[in-house]
Amino acid sequence: MTYETRTRAKIGVLVPFSNTNLEPDMMLMRCPDTTVHFQRMGGYDADEIPGSSQMAGLGASDIRLDLRMISGVRPDVVLYGCTSATLTHGPGFDEKLAQDIKAGSGALSFTAAGALVGAVNALGATKVGFSSPYLGEIKAQAVAFLMHNRIATVKCADAGRELGNYGQGELTPDEVFDLACQADHPEAQAIVLSCTDMRSLEAAGRIEAALGKPVVTSNQAMMFAAMRALGLPRHENVPGRLFDLL
Structure with missing residues (x-):
């Protein structure tokens, strides 16, 4: 029997708590010998229409606990998995959030919008x-x-x-x-x-x-950013021309 060593990299992902597709997508694209770990975030009302103010509120919400939780797996990279939560604040906010996540987790960090x-x-x-x-x-x-x-x-x-x-x-x-x-x-x-x-x-x-x-x-963009930063090779489960650039 062949066992997967799981030694190449650990990828952490912060996920809005009502999101049902980011986790399956990331698992589909997972590079062999890596693991993907998820932490769900709150900061918004799932029953409201996700307008600009609600998504901006998510982006500005306190994620210190989320970072402590995801940091428990000692990830090599942490991805912020909501595009509109940061683009509603503009590029400067998006860049600072990635820097704050890096500081709070000790890992490389990319936001969905930045990716x-x-x-x-x-x-x-x-x-x-x-x-x-x-x-x-x-x-x-x-x-x-x-x-x-x-x-x-x-x-x-x-x-x-x-x-x-x-x-x-x-x-x-x-x-x-x-x-x-x-x-x-x-x-x-x-x-x-x-x-x-x-x-x-x-x-x-x-x-x-x-x-x-x-x-x-x-989701492609976040995985591409993580794979490129970590030096992970292209594999058959990543769809699209983007990954030909690895």
């Missing part, structure tokens, strides 16, 4: 199509966040209706595929699918085949 930017930059794209379950102010804040990082959004698409915290996670991969196609534009060099609770990972390969362009999802 999206890093992934798009790694692909060499400066113009993107953007799709998410966000409506209204958060969508505008996401576009501004990308623009601050010299990434222009040439077309946006969304679900067209208000989705609650659980509704975002209930979008099917087929619905995500349609959202990605709606966000495509002749000038778009890549398609960004923002939201750690959206089932984008399962649709990524199909979207790339249909559009002939790379796809960057929030």
